[in-house]
Amino acid sequence: MTPEELLKSLPEYYTPAERELARRACELAFKIHTGQLIPHLAGLDAAGRSRPASRASGRGLDHPLGVAGILAELGLDAPTISAALLHDVLLDGRLTLRGLEQEYGADVARILRAYLGLARLLAAARRSVRDTGRLLPLPEDAAPLPEAEPALSGKPAARAVQRMLLSAADDLRALLVQMANHLDRARNLSLLPIPERMQVAREAMELYAPLANRLGMWQMKSELEDLGFRQLNPGAYFEIASRLEDRRLDRQREMEAIQERIETLLRRSGFPAQVSPRPKQIYSLYVRMIRKNKPLERVHDLRGVRVVVEDVVSCYGALGVLHSVWRPMMAEFDDYIAAPKDNFYRSLHTTLVYDDGRLLEVQIRTPEMHQEAELGVAAHWHDRGNPLLEQTYERRLAYLRTMLDWRQNLAEGAGLPDHFEARLFEQHIYVFTPRGDIIGLSPGATPLDFAYAVHTEVGHRCRAALVNGKPAPLDWKLKTGDQVQALLGDESCQPLAEWLAGGYAHTRKARRQIRKRLRQCGQR
Incomplete structure (x- = not known):
């Protein structure tokens, strides 16, 4: 990506002032990476000389442009794009936060200061761990992996996820810069030394993919997993x-x-929809x-479609239409609309027996x-002004802060992913009628x-039941x-009085209807 291409890719919602901020940051990054340091922004050593440019990512301007391009595609705001353009030279000490704040404003400096904190956190975590295991089984004839920098995996990676989320819970933009930074490195693994490739690949899968999942960023999670898997x-x-x-x-x-x-089926049924094949993620199939x-041929994830309809009512309507044509x-x-996942993912999932069996x-x-499913927290910026996405973003942040406050009270060493996997919102079960x-x-x-949920009279007359085609007692859970x-x-x-005393009726509706009919029949 060139500077011109980046500036053309900036989100449409940017104001002229925001575009100018990103342009100036891009210009500064270009000057620094071509050796044209600007004195009042540059860091100086103890003798007052300019600090030499380090290799940073080893790719010069290509790396910050790549990071900024990822964030621009997600729709992040101008201060975040500006911070992304300057993050690596700040980390090298070629710029000072004070000079950047004077030139680019407090918001850019705030993101970069938080980014430096995350970088220090990761550096400290890597120093404290020496991982010698392999993430995934390798072929028997695979050559031994060369020595690499310590990579965060397993419990150390889980703790790093927790600490990074704690650090960024009030403003996620610095964390998104860090994640985009790693994604760009993973996209360009072939340009890195072999030991560094292994470290980047492993952390892509065990650190940054779980982070993307916690933030609901399915698109980034999938790409990080596949890039890491291909290397490992x-x-x-x-x-x-x-x-x-x-x-x-x-x-x-x-x-x-x-x-x-x-x-065609949904349109004729009054639920116009956009239907598209679901992209296949190689690591997920593995x-x-x-x-x-x-x-591979027997993994049913191999065939999948995504159906996008107008509103929530249409989601359930379309589901009913599909179930009436093909056996589910x-x-x-899974109903993730009524019971969203912990990362606020919402959708209806069903598996059908299609015409070909x-x-x-x-x-x-x-x-x-x-x-929301594709971009997660980044949807807040991608479609700025959409009140539904604004509300979801605020709920995400509030939930994240609550979970992290609670998580701090857990015993040290408990992995964050284990606790986040619990579906805290799941307050219902979902069963099917024969139709x-x-x-x-x-x-x-x-x-x-x-039976009472189907219809009150069905409940009153119910005397036995089949569950998954087999006889089951009326008090079966x-x-x-x-x-x-x-x-x-x-x-x-x-209805029978023993249904109340014997634990046959559990729901409020069933117990209420049973009592009502028993009173009408003169029973207590």
């Missing part, structure tokens, strides 16, 4: 990549037909192959959910609760993904 386990990476490439044209035609079929002990796999359904993964979401309709119930619900069928008695059947 090239045999597995290129085997999967080549097998995907072999069937690329066939799969493209297949997915185009599926896309057109679903778009993990699924290992976890499920299945060959009950155990694979093979599985098709479907994600259903609104445009705002899609932008594929979704019923939401509170945890601990039974088949009798399900349901779980998300179960398919439930209420078996009814004749129209004269009434």
Whole structure:
């Protein structure tokens, strides 16, 4: 990327003053990397001489331009782009914060000061650890890895994630500069010495990808994982990549037909949608192959589409339409709209048995959910002025601060990812009717609760149930993904008093309707 290309790629929402700020920072970075130091901004050594330029990233101006380009694509503001352009020369000591604050304002200096704090935090963490293990299994004939700088992985990486989030909880921009800095280095691994490649690749997977996940930045997380995986386990990476490439044209035609079929079906049902194939992440496929002990062809993540509809009501409407045409796999359904993930990810996930008998993964979401899923916290800047994204960003920050305050009270050494994986918002279970309709119930619900959720009269007449096609008692504890069928008695059947005392009815609605009918029948 050239300076001109960067300036053309700046977000459309920038004001003329913001564009001028980024232009001046770009000009300064160019002058410094070409040896034209500006005296009142430059750092001096003890004898008053200019400090020599270090190799920084080894790529001169290309590196800060790459970092700034990543952040511009995410839609970050002008102070962040300016900080990205100047971060490496500040780290080398070729600039001073005081001089930069006078020239570029307090906001740029604040981001750079926080960035220096993060850099010192990582340097201290690396000094305290000497990692000699390998992240992923390598082929038996792989050559030994050369000596590398200490890389943060495992529990040290988890602690570093925690500390970096703690450091940046009030203003995430410095952390985003650090993450973009590492992503640009990972994109250019071939330009680094081999030991440094291993360090960058390992931290891409074990430090920065988890950070991106915590911040809801799926796009960056996926790229970091694939870049690191390609370096650390090239045999597995290129085997999967080549097998995907072999069937690329066939799969493209297949997915185009599926896309057109679903778009037509939803449009005729009153839910116009944009349907697109989901990009395949090689590392994700590898993990699924290992976890499920299945060959690539049997990993159902291989076929997936993303359905973007107008609003939340349309999400559930589109889900109902798809379930009415294709049989859903009950155990694979997740409602992340009603129960968002801990990083605020929202979507409906379902897996269908398609016409050819093979599985098709479907994600259903609104445009705002899609932008949040791809960009995470960066969506706040990418679509500045969208009130829905503004509210989500504030909720993210508030949640992050709360979680980190709570996390500080945990025992030292407990890994942050382990605690963040808990779905703290999950307050419902979701089961299916035989037709594929979704019923939401509170945890601990039974088949009798399900019957009352379908209809009060269904509950009154319910005498037995099938769960996943097998007989189950009425006090059976349901779980998300179960398919439930209420078996009814004749129209004269009434609720039984023992349903209240025996733990058959758990939900408030079921217990209320049972009491009401018992009173009407003269029972207590």
